[in-house]
Amino acid sequence: MKKIIVFFVSLFLIISNLIHPTNAEAEQPHPSTSTGLNFENILIEVPDEVSLEDHKAGKVPTDIDFSNVKKIVPLNLTFKRVYEVTLKDNSHIKSDMASMVQSQYINKVHPNFIYTSAATPANACTINQTWHLGANYLNYNYISELYGAYRVLVGVVDTGISTTHVETKGRINTAKSYNFVSNTANANDDATSGHGTHVASIIGGSKMGLNRKVDFVAYKVLDKSGNGSTSNIVRAINQATKDGVPILNMSLGMPASYGIDALLYAAIKNYPGLVVAASGNSALTVADYPAGFDLRNIISVNSVDNQRALSWFAHKNATQIDIAGYGTDICAADAHNDNGYVVKSGSSMATPMVTAGAAMLLTQNPNLSPAQLKGYILDGNDYDSKIKGTNVTSGVLDIVDSMEIFQEKTGITNAMHFVSSSDSNQLVLYGLNDFGQLGTGDFNARTQANPITIKIPGEQIAKYFLTRRNTFIITKSGKVYVAGDNSVGQVNNSGGKSSSFRRFQSPIADKIIDIDFRNTVDVFDEMSIRYIIKRGQNAKWVRVGEKTVVYRSTKLATYRDPVVVIYTNNINTDRIYYVNGKKYNVQSKKFDNSGVLLQETYTTYRKDAITTQQIKYKNGQILSNVKEVKNGAGKMVERNALTYQQKKSISANRYVWRSYKLKQVITNYKNGQRSKETVYQYNNAGQLRTNKNGKAYRRIRTYVNGKQRTSQTRNYTSKGKLAKAS
Secondary structure, eight states: OHHHHHHHHHHHHHHHHHHSOOHHHHHSOOSSOSSSEEEEEEEEEEOTTOOHHHHHTTSSOOOOOOTTEEEEEEOOOSSOEEEEEEESOGGGHHHHHHHHHTOTTOSEEEEEEEEEOOOOOOEEEOGGGOGGGSTTTTOHHHHTTOOOSOOEEEEEEESOOOSSSTTTTTOBOTTTOEETTTTBSOOOOOOSSOHHHHHHHHHHOTTTOSOTTEEEEEEEOSOTTSEEEHHHHHHHHHHHHHHTOOEEEEOOBBOGGGOOOHHHHHHHHHOSSEEEEEOOSSOOSSOOBTTTSOOTTEEEEEEEOTTSSBOTTOOOOTTTOOEEEEOSSEEEEOTTSTTOEEEEOSHHHHHHHHHHHHHHHHHHOTTOOHHHHHHHHHHTOEEOGGGTTSSSSSEEOOHHHHHHHHHHHHOOOOOSEEEEEEOSSOEEEEEOOTTSTTSSSSOOOBOTTSOEEEOOTTOOEEEEEEOSSEEEEEETTSOEEEEEOOTTSSSOTTSOOOTTOOSOOSOSSSSOOEEESSSOOOTTOHHHHHHHHHHGGGEEEEEETTEEEEEEOGGGTTSSSSEEEEEEOSSEEEEEEEETTEEEEEEEEEEOTTSOEEEEEEEEEOSSEEEEEEEEEETTEEEEEEEEEEETTSOEEEEEEEEEEEEEEEETTEEEEEEEEEEEEEEEEETTEEEEEEEEEBOTTSOBOBOTTSOEEEEEEEEETTEEEEEEEEEEOTTSOEEEEO
C-alpha cells in the first residue's frame, strides 16, 4: 500500500509539471513535447530473479498487464535489473504505470526523462579567439608544463565527437566509443549543434584544448536535436564503468522541477569515477539534474564571463553548485567544418574546462579517487567576490592552483632539473636549464656527470624547492634566493621583470615573507614559494623595521578568505589573519638564537570579545599557560593562569627536562575589577593537591571593588562532592 501511495504522489508531481511547465522550460521545449518526459518509454525496475520477457511471453505466471506494451528491452545494467518499456498507446500512461507498480514482480516504475544539451547559437571564430587559455585566465602556457607521465581517458556523454576534425582526429578511442541512440559503434557527432565536438575540443583538442594528454571515449546519448533519455545516459555510465573510464563530462541536463531521476542518481552513485556536470542555462537558483544530485563523485559547474562575473544565463546556488568555469563566448571546434571553429556560450562550455583540470591531476597520479579529484579542484578555486554565494566555493576554476596543491601534498613536482646531492653548505644540480634555473647565468643544460654546484656565501641551506622554471633556496637565516625565469618578477626583489636576473642574486627579500590565502604555513613552506612564483607580478614588498612583509595587490586581496600575513625575522614569526578586511586572529612565536621555541601567543578577535592565550617555554618544556578574555570594550572578564615546575630526569642515559603542573589561578572580573579568584594547587607529580585525608581542595577569594572580602578553602571528596569548608 505504501508503495502505491508514494507512486501516486510522485506521479502527481510529474503530471503537474507536464501541464504547467515553468517559463524557462517553456522557452526551450523538447522536439516532441514540452513536458520533459519521453512518453513512449518508461523504465521498470524488477528484482534480480525476474525476467520481464518470460512474463510477457507467458512462460511464468504473472500479474502484470502487458496489453498496452509494445516492446521490452533490457538495459543490462550491472547494478540494477531494469527494462525499457515502449507502450503502444501512451495516452494511458498514468493508468499503465499505476497498474504496473502494483505488481509483486515490479520494484519501481520510472519515467524515462529527456535531457538536453542547451547552448547559444554558434558563430564562426578563429583559434586565436580562445581567450580562456590566456595568462590572465587559465594560463595554458603554464598548464602545459604541469603534465604528468600518464595519458587519461575522458568519456564525453553527449551528441558524439567528430572523428575528422583537426582537434579530435586520432584522439578518439573508437573501440570503447558507442552510439546509444542507434545502438551502433558509430559515435560520430551528427547533431545540428555539433555540441559534443565543441565540448571535447575544449577539454583536450589537439591545438586549443586545455589538456592535450587526454583521449576521448565518445558516448553518444543525445540525438541530432541534442536530446536524449535517462535510459541512454544510464547505459553509457554503466559502459564507462566496464571500460574503466575515470572521468565523464556531462554537459547536459534536465530541469529539477520535473523531479529527481532516481535511476540516473543510482547509476552515478554506483559509478566509480568522477562526473563533471553542467548546472544549467536558465538563470535559476537551483541546478539542473544530474548536476544537482548531492553525490560525492559529482562536480557541479556554473559559468562566468571574461570579467569573472556570473554569466547572464548561469544558475546559482551556494550549496548545490560547486565551482564556476569560463562559459561565455568560448571558441572551440565546429563539428561541421574539419578546420573550423565556432563560439558558443553555456554551462556546457564551462563544464569541460573543469573536466580538463581533473584529468590534469590524473596525468600525475591515475589512482586518485573521485573525492580526491573533487577536493583538489575545489581547493584550488580562484575566489572572486563578484560571484560570492553563487556556488559553494565562490570561486572560478584554477587548474594551476589545483595542480600546485596536489604537488604540495604529494611531493610531486614538474621540474625538469634535479638535485644530485645537497647539504647545508651546497646544492648540486643538473638537468634542463632552458630558463636559467640551474643558476649558471646561461641556458646550457648540465648532465648528471657534469653538474653545477651552488653555494650561498655566508649562508647555510635550510630548504630548497624546484619548479619547472626556477630553483628556490631558503637559508637558515630565513633568506630566499632564486634562479631562473623572471617573467613575473620571481628573481628581482623589486618585483620587476628583467631578463638579466638568471643567476642566484642577492636574496629576494631580507627575510622570508608571505601572504598565504589557503591556511597557516610553516616559516619554510613550499606553498609560500609557489604563490610568489605564480602571483609575483602582483606582489609588493614592504619593510617594517627589522621585519619584511610581502602582500598582494588589491586585485588579489580576496584571493583567499581569510588572508594570512606572515612576518618573520631570525627570532620571531607573526601570522595575522584578516576576514573582510578586519583582524581576526594573530599567532606569534618567539625563538632563541638556536631556533628553540620560547613563547607562543594566540589572540582571537570577535565582535564582543578578545581572547589571548600565551604559552611560555623553558628547556623545551612548557613553563606557563595563561588565557585572558576581554570584552568588546577591552575590559578583563576572566584570566586563567596555569604555572608549571620543571624537573630533570634521566631517560636513555641522559638528562631530560619535564614539566609538571604547579598551580592554577582562575580570576573573574566585574566591570574590569577582580571579583573572584579560585586557586588550585598540585603536588610534585603534577596531580591535584589533597589534604591529609586524601581530599582535593581549592581556595576561593572574593573581592569587592577590587579589594579582598572573603577567603575560604573548600575540600572535596574523590567524587567531587563538597566535604568541608573553612
